[in-house]
Amino acid sequence: MKFDLLDRTPHLPSRIVNALQAEIDKGHLKPGDRLPGEQALAETFGVSRNVVREAIARLRSDGVVQSRQGIGAFVMREAASPILRIEPGTLSDRASFANVFEVRAMLEVRAAGLAAKRGTAAHRRAITAALERMRGTDKWADGGVDADLEFHRAVALATGNDYIAKVVSFVSEHMRDSIMATRRRPSARLDAIVEVTIAEHVAIHDAIMGGAAAEARAAMERHIINAAARAGIEIAADD
Amino acid sequence: MKFDLLDRTPHLPSRIVNALQAEIDKGHLKPGDRLPGEQALAETFGVSRNVVREAIARLRSDGVVQSRQGIGAFVMREAASPILRIEPGTLSDRASFANVFEVRAMLEVRAAGLAAKRGTAAHRRAITAALERMRGTDKWADGGVDADLEFHRAVALATGNDYIAKVVSFVSEHMRDSIMATRRRPSARLDAIVEVTIAEHVAIHDAIMGGAAAEARAAMERHIINAAARAGIEIAADD
């Protein structure tokens, strides 16, 4: 079996992981197939068995393969993995940002409605606190982005659905990149952007506090569409 | 520093991982703190450095710690993790199932609409193929559940948004448990359930093939609400 090492990070195990994952993605290694032995892989890649072992340990920890002592490592069926991993940096182009925004729109618009309907007093306090933190930071110099993401996490938590909260938390992390991209845009008048952004969050906040589900959904949808626009991305309104 | 080894799996690295993770969860190791050196950990746990290295490699791969050559391994801040991990089995009660169904409704209803609007010919062929596989299996004896999940994945892929597809794939895995729970319900007339389920999928399929976005969304929403009902769970229709 041949492997491509087009990666060039100085970290050897990562290169092995990528190479093996690529083989699986390309279908050269199908579920149920047995990987070459560690010794064989070590010779193929020109590294020691330790490095190969660390690479396979990562794949195993990701649920991609399962290794059994005395036999070998086997590719698992594709979707059996209990984890969802998307490496930071893989979401860098506009198309990827648009994809993330689309998922945000799906999840968070409804989440805002549910938060207005079902949020407890404690949940609402957390939302208000996050909003205050956003207001308190100076032009997002320091923790402004964190406060922003915290706000969205708090809204997701207010749905009372932990599963939503986890997924939204996960997706939020990928917003960091696009937020940074917004700040780097040439025409970005930072203070104006911050002001508008906070106003949008206030609208969401007030709707949730008032228990107005439809209004909260609308406010969240406006916010996400506008945020996308500020990042230079056009996404369609939900029809 | 003291560590508890209450775990007793025969896999040493897993025990180290759990012990270290417990220290972090309990707050004995806070973000920014430096872990003891590999040599020290090896002596503490009474294992070789190889085992410690594999444990730390897993924590690093999960984004829990970051290790720098020449210095040590440091606990990262909590939310920077690039992965979403939900261990199978943690979703077992009705409340958890309801949560998962709620997320499904958020994501897949819209995804069905997008699939109808944007799905390519290849995407549609995949959807049809999955539906045929569902029809072909005998009372879901063998691969019926797989075919069901494959159908939903194919719909998600047809949105043209890989990010949606990944998230839906992830969520789908958690459906397996609830589907199994449905099959165990006492009143479950299996053949009738299968027949109805397939009919619902046909409706989704036909709407997507016809490019009818609103119809596809409605069909998907009906399907998810009914599927939840079959699992004994009541979820509210989207208003």
Place this chain on the structure above:
DNA sequence: TACTGTCCTAATGTCCTACAACCTAAATAA
């Protein structure tokens, strides 16, 4: 004092060998 360059130490990263634990399958014995 402040700065600079060197040396030393410690930590991770990689390599190597050896053995233990485990599995498969062929060879062998009853």
Place this chain on the structure above:
DNA sequence: TTATTTAGGTTGTAGGACATTAGGACAGTA
């Protein structure tokens, strides 16, 4: 044929060695 043993291969663990990198101590210099 059937059961047992044996041989070989594979992952898991142990332990030592060196490479590479980072940071501190310390002298020397302006």
